Amino acid sequence: MRPLTGFVLPPDLPTLGLLEPLLSIPGYFEVTPETTWRLDDRSRLVENGFHALFREIGRAAARPFVAHGVGLSMGSTSASDVPRVRRWLSRLRRDQTLFRYLWFTDHAGLTMAGGRSLTLPLPVPMTHASVAAMRRRLASMQRIVPDVGVETTAHYFLFGPPLEEPAFYARVVAGARRWLLLDLHNVHTMSVNMGFDSWEYVSRLPLDKVIEIHVSGGVSSDGSWLPSGRSLRLDSHDDDVPDDVWRLLERVLPLCPNLRGVTLERMEGTVDVTTIPRLRRELRRIEKTIQRKAA
Numbered sequence: 001m002r003p004l005t006g007f008v009l010p011p012d013l014p015t016l017g018l019l020e021p022l023l024s025i026p027g028y029f030e031v032t033p034e035t036t037w038r039l040d041d042r043s044r045l046v047e048n049g050f051h052a053l054f055r056e057i058g059r060a061a062a063r064p065f066v067a068h069g070v071g072l073s074m075g076s077t078s079a080s081d082v083p084r085v086r087r088w089l090s091r092l093r094r095d096q097t098l099f100r101y102l103w104f105t106d107h108a109g110l111t112m113a114g115g116r117s118l119t120l121p122l123p124v125p126m127t128h129a130s131v132a133a134m135r136r137r138l139a140s141m142q143r144i145v146p147d148v149g150v151e152t153t154a155h156y157f158l159f160g161p162p163l164e165e166p167a168f169y170a171r172v173v174a175g176a177r178r179w180l181l182l183d184l185h186n187v188h189t190m191s192v193n194m195g196f197d198s199w200e201y202v203s204r205l206p207l208d209k210v211i212e213i214h215v216s217g218g219v220s221s222d223g224s225w226l227p228s229g230r231s232l233r234l235d236s237h238d239d240d241v242p243d244d245v246w247r248l249l250e251r252v253l254p255l256c257p258n259l260r261g262v263t264l265e266r267m268e269g270t271v272d273v274t275t276i277p278r279l280r281r282e283l284r285r286i287e288k289t290i291q292r293k294a295a
């Protein structure tokens with residue numbers, strides 16, 4: 001079956017209002033499950049307003065959902081984190097009866113450390129213990145959604161050579177119905193910041209395990225952020241998809257036999273009326289690229 005084009009549903013009412021004219025284009029919507037929850041006064045995860053709104057958008061457009069989280073903390077090994085993960089997964093189990101997610105992915109790495117929630121995933125050492133931790137997490141996710149995966153996260157440092165990371169991911173996703181979400185902008189971002197060839201990284205991945213591809217854009221950091229004055233490319237999802245990402249998409253598409261979707265990501269609060277025609281062109285370009293390359 002030919003892969004579909006996907007689009008994120010951002011948890012922000014003004015952004016959703018602006019994106020409304022585009023919502024008939026994608027073949028599925030990507031939802032970050034935790035953006036549809038809030039903690040109540042008894043520390044239970046309950047539905048927030050986006051839970052019903054996203055389901056209504058999916059129903060009105062007759063489109064399915066895929067789940068892509070950021071806060072599950074795939075690489076956590078701390079016993080103190082077990083109750084949080086249980087609560088998270090039990091909430092997801094209830095959601096699955098309503099959203100019927102086609103597949104469920106989260107970022108490789110760590111988003112909880114020492115009981116604190118991190119804004120962005122941190123890398124974990126590329127060790128057997130990290131592989132085992134992420135595989136355990138995938139197994140628990142699979143009891144809710146049968147097809148699960150990890151995303152190739154944009155890290156700003158690594159515990160080892162960047163070109164060893166693809167082999168690390170291959171060990172994490174070995175086994176039936178465990179997949180890779182290949183984020184091409186993340187690869188591009190790391191290649192710019194760390195100085196490696198983006199295609200060499202992509203070609204080392206187990207491409208038969210890629211179920212979904214992400215494309216997006218980003219900007220460079222302000223040089224004044226770092227004492228060195230160095231500017232880094234950011235995986236900020238707030239700008240047009242760069243040429244290198246389009247080139248990577250063209251090249252990798254025919255090599256991913258199990259690919260089911262290519263998702264355009266855009267961060268809430270980074271869209272205005274002038275952005276909408278550009279996002280429409282990007283969604284159409286994904287569709288056309290799929291038609292040409294994956295037919």
Ligand SMILES: [Fe+2]
Nearest residue numbers: 151183214265
């Ligand atoms: Fe992504």
